[in-house]
Amino acid sequence: MREYNVAILGATGAVGTRMIEQLAQSNIPVKKLKLLASKKSVGQKRYFNGTAIVIEEATPASFDNIDLVFSSAGGSVSKKLLPEAVKRGAVCVDNTSAFRMEPRVPLVVPEVNPDDLAWHHGIIANPNCSTIQMVVALNPIRRKFGLNRIIVSTYQAASGAGQSALNELNMQAKQMLAKQTVTTEMLPVKGEKRHFPLAFNLLPQIDVFEDDGYTHEEWKMIHETKKIMVGDMNDTTLKVTATCVRVPVEIGHGETVYFETGNEEINVEDIQKVIANGDGLELIDDPTTQTYPTPLSAVGHRETFVGRVRADQEEKGAFHMWVVADNLLKGAAWNAIQIGECLVARDLVRVVK
Amino acid sequence: MREYNVAILGATGAVGTRMIEQLAQSNIPVKKLKLLASKKSVGQKRYFNGTAIVIEEATPASFDNIDLVFSSAGGSVSKKLLPEAVKRGAVCVDNTSAFRMEPRVPLVVPEVNPDDLAWHHGIIANPNCSTIQMVVALNPIRRKFGLNRIIVSTYQAASGAGQSALNELNMQAKQMLAKQTVTTEMLPVKGEKRHFPLAFNLLPQIDVFEDDGYTHEEWKMIHETKKIMVGDMNDTTLKVTATCVRVPVEIGHGETVYFETGNEEINVEDIQKVIANGDGLELIDDPTTQTYPTPLSAVGHRETFVGRVRADQEEKGAFHMWVVADNLLKGAAWNAIQIGECLVARDLVRVVK
Numbered sequence: 045m046r047e048y049n050v051a052i053l054g055a056t057g058a059v060g061t062r063m064i065e066q067l068a069q070s071n072i073p074v075k076k077l078k079l080l081a082s083k084k085s086v087g088q089k090r091y092f093n094g095t096a097i098v099i100e101e102a103t104p105a106s107f108d109n110i111d112l113v114f115s116s117a118g119g120s121v122s123k124k125l126l127p128e129a130v131k132r133g134a135v136c137v138d139n140t141s142a143f144r145m146e147p148r149v150p151l152v153v154p155e156v157n158p159d160d161l162a163w164h165h166g167i168i169a170n171p172n173c174s175t176i177q178m179v180v181a182l183n184p185i186r187r188k189f190g191l192n193r194i195i196v197s198t199y200q201a202a203s204g205a206g207q208s209a210l211n212e213l214n215m216q217a218k219q220m221l222a223k224q225t226v227t228t229e230m231l232p233v234k235g236e237k238r239h240f241p242l243a244f245n246l247l248p249q250i251d252v253f254e255d256d257g258y259t260h261e262e263w264k265m266i267h268e269t270k271k272i273m274v275g276d277m278n279d280t281t282l283k284v285t286a287t288c289v290r291v292p293v294e295i296g297h298g299e300t301v302y303f304e305t306g307n308e309e310i311n312v313e314d315i316q317k318v319i320a321n322g323d324g325l326e327l328i329d330d331p332t333t334q335t336y337p338t339p340l341s342a343v344g345h346r347e348t349f350v351g352r353v354r355a356d357q358e359e360k361g362a363f364h365m366w367v368v369a370d371n372l373l374k375g376a377a378w379n380a381i382q383i384g385e386c387l388v389a390r391d392l393v394r395v396v397k
Numbered sequence: 398m399r400e401y402n403v404a405i406l407g408a409t410g411a412v413g414t415r416m417i418e419q420l421a422q423s424n425i426p427v428k429k430l431k432l433l434a435s436k437k438s439v440g441q442k443r444y445f446n447g448t449a450i451v452i453e454e455a456t457p458a459s460f461d462n463i464d465l466v467f468s469s470a471g472g473s474v475s476k477k478l479l480p481e482a483v484k485r486g487a488v489c490v491d492n493t494s495a496f497r498m499e500p501r502v503p504l505v506v507p508e509v510n511p512d513d514l515a516w517h518h519g520i521i522a523n524p525n526c527s528t529i530q531m532v533v534a535l536n537p538i539r540r541k542f543g544l545n546r547i548i549v550s551t552y553q554a555a556s557g558a559g560q561s562a563l564n565e566l567n568m569q570a571k572q573m574l575a576k577q578t579v580t581t582e583m584l585p586v587k588g589e590k591r592h593f594p595l596a597f598n599l600l601p602q603i604d605v606f607e608d609d610g611y612t613h614e615e616w617k618m619i620h621e622t623k624k625i626m627v628g629d630m631n632d633t634t635l636k637v638t639a640t641c642v643r644v645p646v647e648i649g650h651g652e653t654v655y656f657e658t659g660n661e662e663i664n665v666e667d668i669q670k671v672i673a674n675g676d677g678l679e680l681i682d683d684p685t686t687q688t689y690p691t692p693l694s695a696v697g698h699r700e701t702f703v704g705r706v707r708a709d710q711e712e713k714g715a716f717h718m719w720v721v722a723d724n725l726l727k728g729a730a731w732n733a734i735q736i737g738e739c740l741v742a743r744d745l746v747r748v749v750k
Binding site: 195248336 | 546585591597599611636640645647711
């Protein structure tokens with residue numbers, strides 16, 4: 045059995061930490077694991093299957109003799125270092141948005157479009173957290189009944205903006221409860237001019253604004269959904285619109301998803317049945333016993349949870365549902381490691397230029 | 398000038414407290430104010446324009462010689478006591494859902510349908526908090542451009558469930574930050590069997606579930622919007638669907654509102670212009686300077702704030718916006734007192750049976 049030399053780039057972040065965990069629990073045969081981060085983390089230790097591994101600084105030479113890279117160190121780091129890794133023969137699963145819209149880069153959710161892995165050229169992009177859980181939930185519905193339109197509103201946790209955003213939310217919550225002045229340093233977007241408190245508040249901005257008033261996050265959900273489900277980021281047969289809002293939750297994104305199947309013969313039970321049987325999905329849906337998923341109940345799980353499936357009362361063939369997943373696991377670390385498992389199972393851990 | 402004997406029923410609650418404040422700041426000429434609550438609050442004092450008023454127990458006889466009642470003591474109290482008040486000649490503005498769907502009871506948002514006050518029979522219903530801010534924002538758009546369809550997702554603050562829910566959120570947040578066991582006593586719905594933490598979490602249930610899987614809150618938004626805007630709670634010309642989610646915010650509801658005008662000639666600037674000029678509305682919308690409303694920025698204000706106005710990229714004549722208001726003021730106390738101001742201005746503080 046082939047064993048792999050694996051590197052995790054960005055190993056100290058909220059997602060990187062979980063990539064180490066998820067890799068340890070995966071069926072990827074790891075010969076050696078290298079943990080890479082920026083200079084300031086060098087010398088720190090992380091544990092993998094009980095063995096301490098010292099963090100090294102990420103440089104192009106770090107990828108010599110590496111077969112498989114999982115990257116979550118930010119877009120600019122990925123842009124700079126992943127081509128170097130590929131040049132050295134490594135296959136890279138990138139959790140940043142750096143390569144997602146490149147035509148030569150497959151954007152993969154294993155439950156939805158695993159076959160797109162076959163045409164990779166060294167880099168496979170992991171989609172945006174809020175996109176992943178939505179397409180996992182909609183995919184079996186689309187396959188069985190068709191899908192014409194999606195309108196989604198997100199309720200996204202602080203950890204989607206990284207460990208420092210999570211820390212900021214906690215600090216702000218403590219300050220507000222103690223009636224102290226609230227510190228605002230990075231949310232909603234690090235690097236933006238203005239910062240607002242997220243604790244006990246809602247921020248209708250995730251990522252920067254584009255000229256048309258949409259945020260980059262909203263466009264990511266639109267384009268990525270089309271690329272993953274239809275194979276074309278500019279597809280016009282599947283209509284998608286998103287509004288993305290940051291909420292004062294630590295981990296776990298919620299989404300209210302409205303969708304039109306175009307199929308007027310189906311009912312709520314039909315939708316519930318395909319979700320209950322869908323890959324990576326769990327139906328948590330019984331209003332009579334107040335049974336529905338929440339971020340707190342989803343934390344630490346790999347599955348995408350769906351509840352509150354209802355028929356739209358105004359439009360035949362249209363439905364609503366509530367989708368929740370751990371944004372650091374299915375929305376990031378686990379989806380990336382799962383791509384790694386698929387690459388191994390299909391013997392695709394090799395670069396074809 | 399006629400002066401009025403006014404009573405506030407439920408004077409110690411989150412809304413009642415603010416009714417006292419808003420009444421003091423209103424142009425209603427108050428001869429005498431009576432503050433009513435349940436037995437357990439009797440003897441407490443509240444201040445009105447600097448004068449201490451002792452809380453009295455609410456009984457039918459409390460309404461002798463009262464001209465105008467503002468009620469926010471829960472649906473069952475309203476059902477029992479308001480007909481007694483009307484019998485004694487008082488006009489009642491009721492903040493509960495007890496009478497909202499009664500054909501003989503006008504459901505009024507003064508910016509939208511003040512003329513419905515003319516046909517009251519003693520009781521005027523104040524709509525649900527999440528409905529009010531949405532119809533204030535949509536009304537000028539509907540008047541100028543038409544409106545065929547609304548799909549709304551709400552982000553509703555804890556205080557919408559009353560002062561005790563607000564206290565519960567605060568206690569839970571402290572417990573979670575201290576890594577203590579979290580107490581769950583009333584959220585999402587007092588009187589329901591199961592309770593879940595709201596702090597750092599999302600609860601996709603507001604009010605009880607109906608048989609079709611919708612919550613009562615969701616149906617309130619649908620029926621109330623139709624009754625207020627079209628005059629018929631079962632109207633079919635305006636399609637409305639809502640998904641209601643409780644979020645860990647103290648005060649201030651957010652809403653992502655998708656709407657179809659059916660008018661393909663209009664653009665974002667047209668929508669922004671009517672909102673900027675709309676009654677009770679403030680446009681807070683400039684993505685280039687990260688300018689948008691949030692619950693924290695809306696608290697304590699009477700206005701409904703709108704930002705993030707965008708054209709839907711898939712459907713001509715369809716738009717999205719982000720609507721925020723103080724749910725205890727415009728969503729409850731202020732809208733009720735504002736109805737009182739209209740009743741006074743139109744000389745409608747008299748019961749015609």
